[in-house]
Amino acid sequence: MxxxxxxxxxxxxxxxxxxxxxxxxxxxxxxxxxxxxxxxxxxxxxxxxxxxxxxxxxxxxxxxxxxxxxxxxxxxxxxxxxxxxxxxxxxxxxxxxxxxxxxxxxxxxxxxxxxxxxxxxxADISVGKDPLRECGDVVLDLPKRKATVGGRGIPLTTLEFDILEFLSRAPGRVFTRDQILEGVWKEGKFIIDRAVDVHIRALRKKLGRFEDLIGTVRGVGYRLKEMEP
Missing domain, CATH: 3.40.50.2300 (Response regulator)
Structure with a gap:
């Protein structure tokens, strides 16, 4: 259609x-x-x-x-x-x-x-065989492109969801801004690095009291914190 x-x-x-x-x-x-x-x-x-x-x-x-x-x-x-x-x-x-x-x-x-x-x-990414991805307090419903954090649904923009999904592929791993640009923007990505920072700030704001789930590694990039045992 x-x-x-x-x-x-x-x-x-x-x-x-x-x-x-x-x-x-x-x-x-x-x-x-x-x-x-x-x-x-x-x-x-x-x-x-x-x-x-x-x-x-x-x-x-x-x-x-x-x-x-x-x-x-x-x-x-x-x-x-x-x-x-x-x-x-x-x-x-x-x-x-x-x-x-x-x-x-x-x-x-x-x-x-x-x-x-x-x-x-x-906005129409392929989700593979695992429609739900859980990373501690973060649960992503990939087919519906919805995020739940601490049991609460949060409205995310297309890019905010994509960034969170990208980071959730390897919790604990630090991704540089260039890696996030390449992994999320792909074709037609912005030239300015600040695009990543702007969306990360907006994403953290929506996470509310769970904003620390996205950690900053100064001078390197960002990571989604690993689930504690």
């Missing part, structure tokens, strides 16, 4: 260009011009990924992103920021708001399509 992409862009020419290329690639497309309608459309269901411009009326892109990621029903829907703002500070702001990828304008349609497919693949 074709996947549905929501295009949130107030420039009609750019929106129509994106829609044209998405349909050529076999996607179904919905398009809105403002942030309020974007949130409403996602709430109606059936959206697999959101292409979100930063500078839109009603609610700006960061507000829309935060709103969607704070709602359990939409927290797992991937969001790609597509905007003319390409400075590192803007990229970090988008990541902190919960965006899964960030593509500055002007963009290549081929690159955009490749990044969309890469993000969708991450």
């Amino acid at each position: 074709p996947q549905t992409i929501l295009v949130v862009e107030d420039d009609r020419d750019i929106s129509e260009l994106i829609q044209y290329h998405l349909r050529r690639e076999g996607f179904l497309v919905q398009a809105v011009l403002d942030g309020i309608r974007a949130v409403e459309t996602v709430a109606e269901g059936g959206i697999d990924l959101v292409l979100l411009d930063l500078m839109i009326p009603g609610m700006d892109g960061l507000q829309v992103c935060r709103s969607l990621k704070q709602r359990p029903k939409s927290a797992g829907i991937p969001i790609i920021m597509l905007t003319a703002k390409g400075e590192e500070a803007d990229i970090v702001s988008g990541l902190q708001a919960g965006a899964d990828d960030y593509i500055p304008k002007p963009f290549s349609p081929k690159v955009l399509m490749a990044r969309i497919r890469a993000v969708l693949r991450r």
Whole structure:
């Protein structure tokens, strides 16, 4: 079944260009011009990924992103920021708001399509024969892409879940930022190392009193703490 992409862009020419290329690639497309309608459309269901411009009326892109990621029903829907703002500070702001990828304008349609497919693949990972993975207080339901920590479900973004899943493959092992980038982002990964740090901070915040489950090894990287016997 074709996947549905929501295009949130107030420039009609750019929106129509994106829609044209998405349909050529076999996607179904919905398009809105403002942030309020974007949130409403996602709430109606059936959206697999959101292409979100930063500078839109009603609610700006960061507000829309935060709103969607704070709602359990939409927290797992991937969001790609597509905007003319390409400075590192803007990229970090988008990541902190919960965006899964960030593509500055002007963009290549081929690159955009490749990044969309890469993000969708991450959201639909193969889970093998073991659908549940338990690492102490962390339980990951891989088919449903849901995480439970200390018996409490937590709403994670696509990348937050992917990072937690990646670290859980080898509890106790220290992974460098480059290894996490390579293992989680794969195609179309961000160039800046801070992307990993931003998502780790957001993940720890959601873990609440269990935030220490993700340890920092200064100057090296991160690890998921091993289960104590």
